Amino acid sequence: MVIRSGDDQYGMAEFMFATGIECSYPTIDSGRWRIDQLAETKHYRYWRRDLELVRELGLKYLRYGLPLHLVYQAENQFDWSFSDEVMPAMQKLGITPIMDLCHFGVPDWLENFQNSALPEAMADYAKAFAERYPWVKFYTPVNEMYVTARMSALDGVWNEQLKTDKGFVTATHNVARSSVLMMQAILQIRPDAIFINSESSEFYQPCCPDKEIQRIADFENQRRFIALDLLYAVPVRDDIYAYLIDNGISNEEYEWFMSRAVSQSAILGIDYYEWNEKLINSEGKMEMLGELSGWYVIAEQYYKRYRRPVMHTETNTTDAEQAPNWLWRQWHNVQLIRQNGVPVIGFTWYSLQDQVDWNIGLSKALGNVFPVGLFDLNRDPRPVAQAYKYLIEMFKDEPLLAGAEVLEWN
Amino acid sequence: MQYMRAHGNTPGPTQRPLLTGAISGVLAEIPSALLLYYSGASESVAAAFGVEIWIVFAASGVLKVLAGLLYAAIFKRSANDREGGWLFGAAYGFLLWMLTPLTLWQLITSRPVAVGQAAMGLFGAQVLYGLVLGLIYPHVHSLVQGKLSDVPKSDNLQDLGGEISKTRGG
Numbered sequence: 001m002v003i004r005s006g007d008d009q010y011g012m013a014e015f016m017f018a019t020g021i022e023c024s025y026p027t028i029d030s031g032r033w034r035i036d037q038l039a040e041t042k043h044y045r046y047w048r049r050d051l052e053l054v055r056e057l058g059l060k061y062l063r064y065g066l067p068l069h070l071v072y073q074a075e076n077q078f079d080w081s082f083s084d085e086v087m088p089a090m091q092k093l094g095i096t097p098i099m100d101l102c103h104f105g106v107p108d109w110l111e112n113f114q115n116s117a118l119p120e121a122m123a124d125y126a127k128a129f130a131e132r133y134p135w136v137k138f139y140t141p142v143n144e145m146y147v148t149a150r151m152s153a154l155d156g157v158w159n160e161q162l163k164t165d166k167g168f169v170t171a172t173h174n175v176a177r178s179s180v181l182m183m184q185a186i187l188q189i190r191p192d193a194i195f196i197n198s199e200s201s202e203f204y205q206p207c208c209p210d211k212e213i214q215r216i217a218d219f220e221n222q223r224r225f226i227a228l229d230l231l232y233a234v235p236v237r238d239d240i241y242a243y244l245i246d247n248g249i250s251n252e253e254y255e256w257f258m259s260r261a262v263s264q265s266a267i268l269g270i271d272y273y274e275w276n277e278k279l280i281n282s283e284g285k286m287e288m289l290g291e292l293s294g295w296y297v298i299a300e301q302y303y304k305r306y307r308r309p310v311m312h313t314e315t316n317t318t319d320a321e322q323a324p325n326w327l328w329r330q331w332h333n334v335q336l337i338r339q340n341g342v343p344v345i346g347f348t349w350y351s352l353q354d355q356v357d358w359n360i361g362l363s364k365a366l367g368n369v370f371p372v373g374l375f376d377l378n379r380d381p382r383p384v385a386q387a388y389k390y391l392i393e394m395f396k397d398e399p400l401l402a403g404a405e406v407l408e409w410n
Numbered sequence: 411m412q413y414m415r416a417h418g419n420t421p422g423p424t425q426r427p428l429l430t431g432a433i434s435g436v437l438a439e440i441p442s443a444l445l446l447y448y449s450g451a452s453e454s455v456a457a458a459f460g461v462e463i464w465i466v467f468a469a470s471g472v473l474k475v476l477a478g479l480l481y482a483a484i485f486k487r488s489a490n491d492r493e494g495g496w497l498f499g500a501a502y503g504f505l506l507w508m509l510t511p512l513t514l515w516q517l518i519t520s521r522p523v524a525v526g527q528a529a530m531g532l533f534g535a536q537v538l539y540g541l542v543l544g545l546i547y548p549h550v551h552s553l554v555q556g557k558l559s560d561v562p563k564s565d566n567l568q569d570l571g572g573e574i575s576k577t578r579g580g
Contacts (some may be wrong), residue, residue, distance in 0.1 A: 380424070380425060386423035
């Protein structure tokens with residue numbers, strides 16, 4: 001694939017400033033309760049205003065996810081009533097959606113991420129969506145595959161709520177395979193579709209020169225890559241291969257990933273929050289570290305592993321008053337890494353509006369407002385909205401590629 | 411407090427909380443003043459302070475504008491909540507009743523300022539003021555707030571850079 005700065009061939013003539021509508025929908029409490037962030041942030045009521053706010057900020061790109069649990073009602077049965085209102089309105093406003101097809105949950109009839117039928121079912125959904133809205137070009141098939149698998153099957157918080165390596169490996173396999181099949185299905189309808197595979201950028205720092213603690217950190221630093229390794233056909237390390245085999249992936253399943261031709265139009269999305277960097281403490285347990293190395297250092301690790309164009313696809317901070325400062329720090333990280341040759345083609349503040357209960361990782365439905373949005377739940381702007389509007393205005397002529405006219409990969 | 415903190419205490423770049431509070435305070439005073447009059451509370455208060463009744467309404471008007479400003483200063487962004495604003499306002503009105511007729515005024519006059527129906531009218535007027543204040547505040551806010559579109563253009567880098575510096579925080 002070739003991208004030329006200023007060339008609209010792939011619909012990416014300019015640097016992609018974006019935001020997103022938070023749309024997570026995992027189940028909790030053993031499946032008895034469904035989190036629905038679109039409901040809790042009042043998006044179903046204010047969706048028109050939300051789309052207008054995107055344009056008022058000067059943004060064109062919007063990460064957007066439909067409520068999969070409401071749309072995909074059964075095998076080959078879809079309820080497009082909500083999307084049939086929203087998608088045309090988006091198109092009319094000149095918003096380019098980056099469609100987020102699976103955001104931390106699946107419909108009840110598909111149960112959870114342990115379901116081996118999930119990949120084919122998600123491919124059917126992706127195909128149906130692409131057929132219905134053929135003008136949509138940008139897709140995120142499965143958002144944050146590592147987080148999806150970890151929170152569902154290793155940390156026991158969402159969906160299947162398992163705490164096992166086997167569960168984690170099964171979920172990882174299923175979401176990675178879903179991503180691959182969804183991409184293939186969409187490309188059948190839209191051969192020029194572009195995929196932004198958003199993933200949480202994680203890093204595990206050992207606290208001390210203890211061999212066991214360093215081993216744990218090293219293992220976690222490999223495990224964070226597994227889903228992307230499968231998706232992008234990057235061979236895993238021998239010990240990680242053994243980990244996969246020991247926990248349920250067969251050699252045939254692994255080779256299925258490794259033998260594929262990876263889609264040439266896949267961009268690596270790298271999400272970063274101040275809790276992404278973790279410390280393995282003296283007891284071998286994980287602690288939040290706060291911002292230690294920052295987005296630049298971690299994004300560079302991901303870039304060196306996958307050598308794909310990159311987009312900064314999520315960031316925010318819990319301190320609404322310090323949010324402008326955080327915004328600018330993230331932006332300067334992006335600027336610096338672009339100057340040093342990493343092809344970062346977009347930047348995202350996530351999300352447009354405040355979120356609910358993300359301060360506890362959506363582990364319970366308490367209704368706590370998480371003030372990280374560009375706008376609060378009344379749709380009044382926070383200081384970071386003003387700051388982002390200024391940033392976009394100042395850098396509106398930012399080229400897609402910094403220091404290069406042409407980018408070729410694969 | 412957690413709810414207020416969650417909303418964020420900074421009013422934000424387009425909000426005009428003091429103007430909103432003042433206007434809302436004036437508007438909320440109207441039904442409150444009517445209740446004060448028809449319950450006989452205004453006569454009781456006038457008698458307690460030894461003033462003409464029109465002075466009671468004038469003072470009440472001024473105090474309710476100040477109360478509106480105070481409401482905006484306390485609740486800031488959370489006052490804009492259309493769903494919960496009525497609750498903030500009603501609680502605020504109750505607090506006003508506790509702090510003024512019930513305590514401060516009786517401290518000044520050394521006796522109750524109203525009894526019986528007049529006392530109920532005084533209580534109802536404060537709570538009604540708060541309730542109406544909380545209900546209309548978000549709507550007044552939506553009418554007087556500024557727009558994000560007021561941003562210097564990028565070819566005016568000096569002004570734009572200056573504005574950016576103000577928003578950087580840190």
